[in-house]
Amino acid sequence: MTNRAWHLMSRPAGMPTMDDFALRDAPLPELQDGWVRVENKWLSVDPYMRGRMNDVKSYVPPFALGEPMQGGAVGKVVESRSPHFKEGETVFHMQGWREQAAGPAEQFNKVPPLPVEDHQWLGNLGLTGATAYFGLFRAAQAKEGDIVFVSAAAGAVGSAVVQIAKAKGMTVIGSAGGADKCAWVRELGADAALDYKSGPIVKLLTEAAQALGSGGIDVYFDNVGGDHLDAAFATARQNARFAICGMIEDYNTGSSHAFRYIMRIIAARIMLKGFIYTDYLPEMAEFYREMGGWIASGQVTSRETVRDGIEAAPQAFLDLFTGGNTGKMLVRL
Template sequence: MARAWHLKSRPEAMPAPENFELKEFDPGAMGDGMIRVKNSWLTVDPYMRGRMRDVKSYVPPFQIDAPLEGGAIGEVIESQADGFAVGDMVNHGAGWRDEAVIDASTAQKLPELGVPAQSFLGYLGMPGMTAYFGLLEIGQAKEGDTVFVSGAAGAVGSTVIQIAKAKGMKAIGSAGGADKCEWVKSLGADDCIDYKSDGDLLHKMMDAMPNGLDVYFDNVGGEHLDCAFAVANPGARFAECGMISGYNSTDPMEFRYIMNLIGKGIMMKGFIVTQFMARAAEFYQDMGAMVADGKLESQETVHDGIESQVDAFIGLFTGGNTGKMLVKV
């Protein structure tokens, strides 16, 4: 019998194990156009926290006592769909479970790029596409720009750092802890701010970027965003990808320097990666070339077994990952 994690109750603040339940479920019957997938890799991502709230958003909220959803990589073990054969490896959205029966139109066969399958949940998957289009399209980053990336040791942020360097930009990251900062610098970052170390964040950012920032790729929000308003150059572009510092908080955000948005003519734009899905071929072509040239690398924090998925998810909000957080089924 297949197993899936279900949402037992809605977290009020930080998610806790008691909000989730792993139990047997029926993945559904096969029909025309359907495939059955045995999942090998599952992802956890910060956006999933928002879907645990019963609010209207760009995706429907998770339902109580229903299987959770998320990215997954798996092997087709049964097919009634043209173009999909037993043994094909696919990327799909029926994660948080060990087996799925899905409409084949919602799955994508993995491209042949010579990388491990789980890479398509990381820098060659949704996080990588978020980094690529967020930096180059939303942030309008160009050669010579100074790019500041918060959450630089995460799946999205670490990819932004590498793309920025591959495209001839100066890249400054922010991460929590000396070890994470050293890793970010090993990816090519010109500097990395340890926001957990002693000292004022604003002064750390001013020291790291004495000539200001041209593009801010925001994964954190909160104080990082506020200080970015202060450090930004005239005409800076802010790509608003996430605000993880506030995902489990019930306190309002306060900003001291937001008025610089007006005087400096800062462009601030939020985005969702789904708006770029139709350009996947462009993404794979450019990112694949960077991989082939040795300009991109991946690091993963892997939890073993579906039983560990909740621990992996909670770890996203407690600094438990370097690079992409994954669960190996």
């Protein structure tokens, strides 16, 4: 049976290009006892994948050159030799960037019985939403009444942070690129939306905090790094907490320049914590319960940027770095 998969053919220097990828046949292994075969329906493309294209030690191993790439996916079981799965069941897993996946049953997870569309298991009920939830409540220890600043607030994780924070009684300042994205951030409930393309972000954030009467921020949820992180240092209130989720501004340069105001980390007793959502896997039941309730009540909604066909995956990924997505970027097969 045919199965096409994207392979990483060279390690990018700076911004990746289409020449770094190749779409090739990837024959599926013969199904063994305890295995399942899945036809993928939705693929996730996420900024963290850029780090896996480098041959460096990180929290996930690098992609192997000449081998199929991996990423989040949702699909349907089309063949099962495992007593734990039936044909037709919906699963999510990490064998994305390909049309079909096969492997031991423990590599696949049945979706919980919630009345949501399948792609939500890659978005607000998947890696995206869990990253927002645990970053906000565990890494940043956010609480009711906090002033929260979130960068890339029109992105997949950022838009979830905005809504979760509002659901828990926080004041939210979000940044996004352009008037349309800022308008959507305000629709999500943000108390202020900053267009970082309109001026220096440190000036915009300072003015927004003053207008809200706080004079500063208690929590920063960092998806960007760079100037946004520097602005958060500059406006942090006493005992501010920063959840360092991603630094997309620096992924293709390998360095950061966000240290003009770092001395404030001492005077303001700022706490910085890097994290990934898998740190909190034992608490996923709590996440599903809370996020499922917010989605059901309409307190948390989503917007997706969808590209069609396996052929679209690399360009969809590259577009993450130029603001080509509003909300979650997905590939529909």
